[in-house]
Structures are given as structure tokens and as C-alpha cells.
Amino acid sequence: MPDVIQIKAFGMIAEAIGSDSLEIENPGTSLALKKQLEAQFPGLKSMKFSLAVDKKMIQEDTDISQGKEIALLPPFSGG
Amino acid sequence: MEKERKPKNIFVQGPISPEKIAQSIANHAIKTDIGGHSIFLGQIRADEKPEGKVIAIDYTAYEEMALEKAFEIREAIFAKYPLTCMHIYHSLGEIKVGEICLFVFTSSKHRKAAMEACDELVERIKAELPVWGREILDTEGHVWKVNT
Numbered sequence: 001m002p003d004v005i006q007i008k009a010f011g012m013i014a015e016a017i018g019s020d021s022l023e024i025e026n027p028g029t030s031l032a033l034k035k036q037l038e039a040q041f042p043g044l045k046s047m048k049f050s051l052a053v054d055k056k057m058i059q060e061d062t063d064i065s066q067g068k069e070i071a072l073l074p075p076f077s078g079g
Numbered sequence: 080m081e082k083e084r085k086p087k088n089i090f091v092q093g094p095i096s097p098e099k100i101a102q103s104i105a106n107h108a109i110k111t112d113i114g115g116h117s118i119f120l121g122q123i124r125a126d127e128k129p130e131g132k133v134i135a136i137d138y139t140a141y142e143e144m145a146l147e148k149a150f151e152i153r154e155a156i157f158a159k160y161p162l163t164c165m166h167i168y169h170s171l172g173e174i175k176v177g178e179i180c181l182f183v184f185t186s187s188k189h190r191k192a193a194m195e196a197c198d199e200l201v202e203r204i205k206a207e208l209p210v211w212g213r214e215i216l217d218t219e220g221h222v223w224k225v226n227t
Contacts, residue, residue: 010141011211012176012223052209055144071141071209077224078138078145078169078183078210079201 005033008071016043031061032070033070055060086150089167090142094178095120103166109185113163115190117197121181123174131216135175136224141209152203160196162187167200169210 003026014020015036026072027036030051038044052071064070098226100120107113126133149167156165163186170180183200187193212224 008141010139010209011213013135022138050145052141054142055147071144071174073141073209074211074223075225075227076206076209079205079226 011074013072014050017041033076086146088152089149091113091168094174095182113186114188115193116186117193119183125128125176133214134217135173135215136163137173137213138171145208158194
């Protein structure tokens with residue numbers, strides 16, 4: 001069974017990829033995931049966004065294991 | 080004994096009504112150790128953008144993460160200031176110009192703690208909660224809100 005991960009997208013990132021969720025084969029790490037997404041959706045290259053793994057923002061390259069909840073978060077603008 | 084606090088839902092669909100704010104103030108009349116309240120209300124501004132004038136903001140959030148984060152912030156503020164109570168409400172969905180989208184309410188025995196806690200809460204909410212505002216323009220386009 002291929003290792004597939006579910007990704008949630010929000011705000012302008014969801015708009016850029018045309019969906020608020022997507023499923024891709026797990027590239028293994030957060031940095032590899034970011035590169036893969038930018039290759040798949042070139043519009044993301046010029047946009048700023050962070051990754052959250054299991055609802056926690058990650059600052060450095062992190063392993064992504066199966067079942068993790070991944071989210072693409074553009075800069076926050078609440079309030 | 081310290082009361083155990085659990086994550087609360089801070090999100091409200093649509094604008095926060097002035098009646099809700101008034102009711103919330105009234106609910107504190109029975110808490111007679113309170114000597115001061117501090118309230119912050121965020122209101123949708125008709126901002127002039129190069130692309131058009133803002134007529135509404137459509138808010139979305141990564142709700143589960145935002146509630147976890149709001150709880151963490153809430154606990155930190157309670158630990159830092161001697162507060163009696165604290166309430167946070169943030170709108171989701173489309174909020175029109177002039178309507179209220181954020182209501183932060185802190186109460187304490189003395190004014191300073193309430194005022195400082197309220198200020199810090201608002202700053203942290205804007206910086207740390209995964210919430211996004213899509214500014215709807217009178218030109219039928221939209222731009223994504225940027226927090227300053």
C-alpha cells in the first residue's frame with residue numbers, strides 16, 4: 001500500500017492550488033513535501049507559507065510519518 | 080481550588096452583535112470581586128486598496144488548531160496576570176464593514192491587569208491563531224488581508 005498523506009490547505013494557499021485538501025504520496029520530510037508541492041503548483045513558489053504537522057507549526061525539516069495531519073498555512077490575518 | 084480549564088469554542092458564525100457584548104458585560108454583575116473590565120472590539124474597516132474598497136471580510140480558520148492555540152494563549156495569560164475571567168470571540172464567515180469580528184474581554188480586581196492582559200491577548204490572537212481574512216472589494220474582486 002503506498003504511503004499517502006492528506007494535506008489541508010487554507011487561505012490564499014487553498015486558492016492557489018484550487019482546493020482546501022489534497023492527497024499526495026508521502027515524500028518523507030517536510031522540506032521534500034514543500035519542494036514537491038512547488039513543483040506541482042508553481043504558483044506556490046512566490047507565496048509565503050508554513051507547515052503544521054498535527055496542528056503544530058514546524059520550524060525545521062521534519063519527518064512525516066503516515067497518519068500525520070499536514071496543513072499548509074499562509075501568514076495569519078485574524079482579528 | 081483552581082478551576083480546571085478546558086478548550087472553549089471561540090468561533091462565532093457571522094458578526095458579533097452589540098447585544099451579545101452587552102449581555103456578556105451584564106453576566107459579570109454577580110462576580111463582585113471584579114473591579115475592572117477591559118474590552119477590545121475589532122471592527123471591519125472600509126479600507127481603500129489599490130484594487131478597490133473593502134466592503135466585507137470573509138474569515139476562515141484551521142479551527143482545531145486555532146482552538147488548541149487559543150487555549151494555550153489563554154492559559155499563559157491567566158498564569159501571567161491576576162484575572163478573574165477572560166473571554167475571546169472571533170467571527171467566521173462574511174462580516175460586513177462596520178460590524179464586529181473580534182471581542183476580547185478581560186476582568187480583574189484592578190484595572191491594570193485587565194488592560195495589560197487584554198492588550199497582550201489581542202496581539203497574540205492576531206499573530207498566532209491560524210485565521211485568515213479574505214477582503215471582499217466593491218470591484219467584485221478580493222485581496223487577502225495582511226496583519227500589520
